[in-house]
């Protein structure tokens with residue numbers, strides 16, 4: 001299949017791996033930002049093909065994993081209301097809140113439905129005018145265009161029974177938080193190709209200048225990832241601090257400008273708590289006040305939310321590149337995909353789920 005088969009060619013990947021080995025003279029720690037990249041790396045065993053000097057640590061780019069516990073508990077409270085149809089991508093249903101998850105709300109009679117797009121939730125609102133339909137709008141820059149489009153459509157249609165519970169996060173402020181931490185180990189970044197396809201990469205040069213860390217925009221297939229690693233190692237070995245675009249078939253410097261414009265019309269920057277990590281300034285997108293009518297947080301008063309995270313879970317440290325899933329005492333014991341203690345064991349982009357699924 002075009003754009004898949006050729007990027008999974010084992011011979012080509014082996015050739016890039018040989019080149020990585022040839023150019024590597026000393027230890028380097030690289031972080032892949034995106035959970036989708038983590039899964040590809042672990043699934044295809046790329047980390048095991050690398051020379052021992054290259055360590056990959058896994059970043060916070062899993063939207064389900066970083067959605068704050070308070071927002072999940074809020075979602076659970078809204079979903080339990082009898083007047084609500086609560087809609088979400090499937091990944092979120094098993095993410096543990098303080099005491100339960102969306103599946104258990106559904107088992108107790110809540111109307112919780114999986115949708116594949118926020119526009120499906122919009123259709124549900126049109127078809128069920130007697131109900132309030134809420135969409136759990138989580139994600140990075142990648143899912144933002146579809147979510148803002150749903151809000152715009154709802155406004156254009158004059159819908160009064162549709163709202164979104166927003167928990168959007170942005171990559172550059174998270175990278176700034178990681179790089180600015182005294183415990184940072186990351187020397188080079190593989191940037192998330194799909195985020196850059198939407199946003200371009202004009203937001204990254206200031207990070208480059210401040211922290212002097214090279215970056216390669218990287219795709220998701222094994223050859224993409226191997227190429228991104230090679231570009232980053234080459235820059236590190238040569239003392240270059242640049243941004244290389246190793247995903248040029250999808251990414252341009254300016255990105256998708258109509259999508260960016262639409263995002264700016266509906267969202268504004270806000271501080272956001274990242275699960276396990278804490279509040280990162282200006283790292284989120286929230287609805288602008290003119291869209292308050294579609295803001296589920298304003299529409300539903302769910303009272304005070306007291307969160308309780310599992311004391312065993314070290315997902316926050318894993319997503320900052322400080323620990324690996326194996327370092328967690330609960331990994332594969334108290335915490336499995338069937339009995340997850342943290343979101344990184346649930347999501348299809350979570351590092352703990354990747355290590356568990358592919359037997360590491």
Ligand code: SF4
Pocket residue numbers: 312313314315318325328329330331332335336340341342343344345352
């Ligand atoms: S294995 Fe489970 S408890 Fe441990 S860090 Fe991962 S999600 Fe948290």
